[in-house]
Amino acid sequence: QVQLVESGGGLVESGGSLRLSCAAATGFSLDYYVIGWFRQAPGKEREGVSCIVTSDDSPYYANSVKGRFTISRDRSKNTVYLQMNSLKPEDTAVYYCATDPRLRYGSFESSDYDYWGQGTQVTVSS
Numbered sequence: 001q002v003q004l005v006e007s008g009g010g011l012v013e014s015g016g017s018l019r020l021s022c023a024a025a026t027g028f029s030l031d032y033y034v035i036g037w038f039r040q041a042p043g044k045e046r047e048g049v050s051c052i053v054t055s056d057d058s059p060y061y062a063n064s065v066k067g068r069f070t071i072s073r074d075r076s077k078n079t080v081y082l083q084m085n086s087l088k089p090e091d092t093a094v095y096y097c098a099t100d101p102r103l104r105y106g107s108f109e110s111s112d113y114d115y116w117g118q119g120t121q122v123t124v125s126s
Helices: none
Strands: 004-007 010-013 016-023 036-041 046-050 059-061 070-075 079-084 092-101 120-125
Touching: 004 036, 004 092, 016 036, 016 092, 036 070, 046 070, 046 079, 059 070, 079 092
Parallel strands: 010 120
Antiparallel strands: 004 016, 016 079, 036 046, 036 092, 046 059, 070 079, 092 120
């Protein structure tokens, strides 16, 4: 059973920054898995924001966050981060990290991921 835990959400003013963390439960290594970050705003569908692959840690970003968000992997801490800069009110959502041991490529499709964290709220005030 894969257990993921997100942290780092909060309330920030427009233009501010937050760093989200996605950690795995003890005994499970994230090193060899694709990790995706998704978000879901009230009344909207869940959307893929960013993902990082295992082969070379190449990052992928949705157009809406490109240039503002950075995904990274710290193998020494078994954690994947999402650094979010220049935040906008439209970034307000619950953010989730996800993975699936069978996934071998970057994907923004939530149906490609079987294991999800509980989510962390990000609120950007105008």
